Amino acid sequence: MIKCRSLGCTHPVINPEKDFCQTCEQQMQQELLHPDNTEGHPVAQSLPQKYQKYFRSVGGVGEIDIYAVHQLFNIQDPSGCIQSASKKLLLSGNLESEKSIHQTIEEARDSLTRWLELNSAN
Numbered sequence: 001m002i003k004c005r006s007l008g009c010t011h012p013v014i015n016p017e018k019d020f021c022q023t024c025e026q027q028m029q030q031e032l033l034h035p036d037n038t039e040g041h042p043v044a045q046s047l048p049q050k051y052q053k054y055f056r057s058v059g060g061v062g063e064i065d066i067y068a069v070h071q072l073f074n075i076q077d078p079s080g081c082i083q084s085a086s087k088k089l090l091l092s093g094n095l096e097s098e099k100s101i102h103q104t105i106e107e108a109r110d111s112l113t114r115w116l117e118l119n120s121a122n
Contacts, residue, residue, distance in 0.1 A: 006045075066090055081115035084108075 002013040004021035011021035018025065048055040056072040058064055066087045075082055088108035093101045 077115065079115060079118050081111045081118065085111035085115075 002016060003009075004011045004013055004024050005019040006021070006024040006027075009021060009024055011023055013019065013021055020028065058072070067083075069090075070083050070086065075086070077083060085108040088104050088111065092104040092108070099107075
């Protein structure tokens with residue numbers, strides 16, 4: 001039995017291709033038609049609503065680079081070690097790179113190890 005993914009709902013999901021029970025599906029449709037009516041069955045949250053700290057609005061931007069991602073998530077690291085590791089991880093496995101994924105992951109780890117060395121007193 002698959003449980004509904006709506007917060008607070010314990011109903012089973014009848015259709016295995018769906019994430020929500022029939023009641024929550026109907027509630028979401030009602031919410032779309034009448035957004036002011038939120039009484040009754042719990043309303044399913046979208047992933048950005050559920051995990052707000054992991055999402056940032058990019059306001060209709062068609063493309064974004066890794067440096068803008070760091071800025072959106074307010075990565076504060078004067079040494080640059082965290083940004084370096086993040087960039088390596090996000091780009092690991094890039095087919096255009098001459099480095100293997102293993103080598104790239106090791107380099108990301110080394111960048112984080114260096115950050116820990118620089119910040120061991122904190």
